[in-house]
Amino acid sequence: MPKKHQTSGAAAKKNKFPPFHPFRSGEAKEKFLKFYDELAKKWPVSSETLMLDTPFGNTFVRISGPVDAPPLVLLHAGGNNSLSWIPQVKVFSGNFRIYAIDDLYGHGLTANVRSINGPEEYTDWLTGIFDTLNLTSGINLIGMSWGGGLTCHYVLRYPERLGKIIMLAPAAGIYPVSHLFMMRALISLLAGEYFYKKLLQWLFKDYLKKDRAEAEKEIEILQSGDRLFKPQRLPNLPLLTDRELANIAVPALYIVGENEKIYSHRKALLRLHTIAPQIKTELIPGAGHDLTAAQPELINKKIMDFLMKS
Secondary structure (H helix, E strand, O other), rough: OOOOOOOOOHHHHHHOOOOOOOEHHHHHHHHHHHHHHHHHHHOOOEEEEEEEEEEEEEEEEEEEEEOOOEEEEEEOOOOOOOHHHHHHHHHOOOEEEEEOOOOOOOOOOOEOOOOOHHHHHHHHHHHHHHHHHOOOEEEEEEEOOOHHHHHHHHHOOOHHEEEEEEEEOOOOOOOOOOOOHHHHHHHHHHHHHHHHHHHHHHHOHHEEEHHHHHHHHHHHEEEEHHHHHHHOOOOOOOOOHHHHHOOOOOOOEEEOOOOOOOOOHHHHHHHHHHHHHOOEEEEEEOOOHHHHHHHHHHHHHHHHHHHHOO
């Protein structure tokens, strides 16, 4: 039977984590679980949930779509959780069996009980999840931002497991993040909530123009996670080499917004067009790093066109 809202208590105790890990306190945990349940009511299609035991900690997965449909795994952005796919899942679940995963370092129901040391362990964690779900081949994998970086590294190690991959503004793997983004992210980390909000407003500039009320709700969600979860250092996901990118044989799609903030979209596209022309690319107008929220209909169409093409 599916298990819900459980963390790896025995493992946490063994590793000297407090029982409310990875939250800042027991009160923070209680507040987040209530908030998460309320947000989950907006998931637009029926779903089941699983809590899967892994060597790195219990991992939460939300599953939707026809049982016999091809698998489509969704990896969210850093500091977020699987519910961030609410604008996409109704469209995707018509043709695919959706597996939306809460990442080990996100703000969701997954609780890590040991640190990930580099892309090898990160991809091993993901492979363990796939094994438990009996997903051995033909996996379609979509990653947003941090999840896009993980997608880049997964295709390097386990291409035989994959059908197609989609990298939405990957924060690692394709092009180095800019000094400006690193500086603003560091200031927000050191200087507190006000500067974190300013960082999010900068990243969500196009979404704020399109729908300020909804964008501000999304910013508040991300801020709430930052308040309630303990800060954790993300594992290093290095840049893929020219040879690694050139050798990707799995059908791949790279999508980036024309106003991308974390690196130069022009230089990222130029790199791919030059050394990995087999990777299909799409530039999204009126969007930056907020592309799935600022342009959800266009993103959904680009993704479905790519996935459904034989």
